[in-house]
Amino acid sequence: SFHKSKGQHILKNPMLVDSIVQKSGIKSTDVILEIGPGTGNLTKKLLECGKMVIAVELDPRMVLELQRRFQDTPYSSRLKVIQGDVLKTELPYFDICVANIPYQISSPLTFKLLNHQPSFRCAIIMFQREFAMRLVAQPGDKLYCRLTVNTQLLARVSHLLKVGKNNFRPPPKVDSSVVRIEPRKPRIEVKQKEWDGFLRICFNRKNKTLGSIFRQKSVLSLLEKNYKTLCALNILQQGSADNEDSAFDYSRFGNSNEDQTMEVDDDGDDEEMDVEDGDAEEGEASEFKGKVMGVLKEGDFEEKRSSKLTLQEFLYLLSLFNKAGIHFS
Ligand code: SAM
Numbered sequence: 562s563f564h565k566s567k568g569q570h571i572l573k574n575p576m577l578v579d580s581i582v583q584k585s586g587i588k589s590t591d592v593i594l595e596i597g598p599g600t601g602n603l604t605k606k607l608l609e610c611g612k613m614v615i616a617v618e619l620d621p622r623m624v625l626e627l628q629r630r631f632q633d634t635p636y637s638s639r640l641k642v643i644q645g646d647v648l649k650t651e652l653p654y655f656d657i658c659v660a661n662i663p664y665q666i667s668s669p670l671t672f673k674l675l676n677h678q679p680s681f682r683c684a685i686i687m688f689q690r691e692f693a694m695r696l697v698a699q700p701g702d703k704l705y706c707r708l709t710v711n712t713q714l715l716a717r718v719s720h721l722l723k724v725g726k727n728n729f730r731p732p733p734k735v736d737s738s739v740v741r742i743e744p745r746k747p748r749i750e751v752k753q754k755e756w757d758g759f760l761r762i763c764f765n766r767k768n769k770t771l772g773s774i775f776r777q778k779s780v781l782s783l784l785e786k787n788y789k790t791l792c793a794l795n796i797l798q799q800g801s802a803d804n805e806d807s808a809f810d811y812s813r814f815g816n817s818n819e820d821q822t823m824e825v826d827d828d829g830d831d832e833e834m835d836v837e838d839g840d841a842e843e844g845e846a847s848e849f850k851g852k853v854m855g856v857l858k859e860g861d862f863e864e865k866r867s868s869k870l871t872l873q874e875f876l877y878l879l880s881l882f883n884k885a886g887i888h889f890s
Pocket of ligand 1: 567568569570571572573596597598599600601602603617618619620623645646647648660661662663666
């Protein structure tokens with residue numbers, strides 16, 4: 562019997578498994594990471610193509626079944642099974658990842674893979690169709706969202722294959738798609754917290770103009786608080802420049818690399834909402850507000866909307882804010 566809670570939907574169509582493996586472009590020297598091998602239908606084909614398969618599987622019953630399937634075959638020495646939750650497992654080196662995953666871990670798994678070092682060549686992953694379409698969306702597409710931009714910051718993503726429910730046993734409720742994820746090399750360097758804070762604000766109301774988003778009182782007061790903290794620290798820092806015993810930890814505000822993990826929810830919380838939240842427009846004109854609007858004007862962003870901004874435009878806008886001393890973390 563299969564565990565629904567573990568997202569156990571076994572691929573039963575051998576032609577589809579062949580097609581996924583074929584599109585993966587596996588080399589005979591590749592170390593392949595498979596996530597959620599289940600009963601091993603995909604694993605078998607991967608073993609035929611690559612040098613080695615490392616498979617991470619949560620369910621001990623599946624692990625046993627998998628080991629039983631390949632023991633006493635020529636494959637057994639090239640298969641390593643790790644029992645555990647892939648999200649809590651330290652991943653080994655791999656060249657390529659091929660997986661039909663449980664859909665509930667789509668988002669954290671994607672970012673776990675993309676933050677893995679050294680980075681791999683590519684990942685070929687089955688996702689729920691809508692999640693897949695979010696990953697590959699382009700500016701202006703209905704599903705273009707924070708998840709899209711965060712993923713495309715780290716990788717090039719393309720859609721490979723549409724897969725109907727009936728290719729699985731038991732069939733899931735939703736259709737699926739196979740996607741190819743290729744980490745960018747070199748990486749685009751951003752300060753994680755800064756970038757994340759910035760995108761959350763931009764996509765808070767993705768169909769509103771950036772002008773109206775950044776005129777919201779709540780946004781302005783958050784940014785102004787950050788701004789004042791930084792100004793105060795800069796003054797302190799200058800004052801104590803030659804005082805080595807300074808008790809302040811300035812590194813907190815620097816280019817720190819702590820907290821690389823990124824939580825990205827894909828629950829569509831970025832849909833346009835028509836309710837007035839009383840917070841929406843105008844505050845009294847302030848000097849700081851003028852500064853923020855000045856940045857938007859400088860880059861000609863005031864009338865633009867996040868739903869149509871390219872990755873490069875987001876990067877550019879954040880750099881303009883930072884240049885003006887405005888920070889999001
Ligand atoms: N790869 C198989 C196939 O295509 O037929 C099975 C795919 S099934 C959609 C997902 C598999 O992932 C199940 O075997 C399930 O036990 C396993 N799984 C679920 N959560 C997991 C987790 N957090 N870490 C590792 N494996 C997990």
